[in-house]
Amino acid sequence: MTELNELLPDALLERFRDRAKGYDERNEFFHEDLAELKARGYLGMFASEDDGGLGFGLEQAARAQRRLATAAPATALAVNMHLVWTGVAHLLHERGDDSLQYVLAEAVAGEVFAFGNSEAGNDSVLFDSNTEARPLPCGAYSFTGTKIFTSLSPAWTRLGIFGKDTTGEAPELVHAFITRETPGYTIKDDWNTLGMRASQSNTTVLDGVVAPAERVFRKLPVGPNADPLIFAIFACFETLLAAVYTGIGERALQIGVDTVQLRRSKKTGKAYSQDPDIRWRIADAAIAMDGLYPQLDAVARDIDALANHGAQWFPQMVGLKIRATETARTVVDLMIRVSGGGSYFAGNELGRLYRDVLAGIFHPSDDESAHGTVANAWLGPVED
Known part of the structure; x- marks a missing residue:
């Protein structure tokens, strides 16, 4: 099976990171990124190796999207939408439903969903x-x-x-x-x-x-129902979305760490990494991210393993999405605070991440509906 550092090597991620700035400034689609991803078979990752794909499950796909998002969040977010459909086809197949097998075959052939x-x-x-x-x-x-x-x-x-x-x-x-x-x-x-x-x-x-x-x-x-299609769409959408925002938080933390080690205080002559307040904020961000990585892996792994969480499945998925988007937003904000005014200038990567991470507020499930889903699972529906 393809390793992530082979599929998305550091040199490729640097190219994507360099392009991301220009795409953002020009409000332009990521044509070059997409061409490189297609050439590597990235869009067919959910198809089996026998069928020309990479043979990924949702856990490995989420890890790939997390890694891609550390370089180009908007590229990763858009590619998510293709991977939702191919992931749905894969999850249905694993549950005995081959009604969307043509989606996987066409993705391997180069079609973009x-x-x-x-x-x-x-x-x-x-x-x-x-x-x-x-x-x-x-x-x-x-x-x-x-x-x-x-x-x-x-x-x-x-x-x-x-x-x-x-x-x-x-x-x-x-x-x-x-x-x-x-x-x-x-x-x-x-x-x-x-x-x-x-x-x-x-x-x-x-x-x-x-x-x-x-x-x-x-x-x-019309209305909520237990059809496997609904489960598969929610499972892929929420998990892959969480992966993208986890990657944003991961990248922001690394930028913050690098920045405070380089910046020096006029007052003390020491690197800002020695300032106790800055050290606290870096630690706060790292602790928050450390809680997110295993949750993302665990939810995706259980989906792959056909685990039976019953009525708790949807709360787990929307909870992951909310935690990922909110944690990433908090971490980016903390890194802006420790990195100084340079991050406020147009073209600064951390400033772009600050704008990108805000999109997490608007993706389904939003904060209100997620809390409603979790409350219903634990407390039952609101009485009429």
């Missing part, structure tokens, strides 16, 4: 949709609606979407894929954000775009 499910104002996430899914003859569906935060917008060749079909006795949520060549969608040029700029997560408007019957892969009832 994107996640087109997010909708403005839809706090039900996967359990309802504002998008209309209208049935057509022969099992096809047309979709009309607006999807936000569609990462990989300049590069995807396959887009996973879902919408609600209200034509039957009970509404159904219809999941499908379209291709880049499919008519009936528009990608807006509206990604001009504070951070994660290279992800180019533009808005996608669906205007009667048609998914053929063979690419309609799930029809589910």
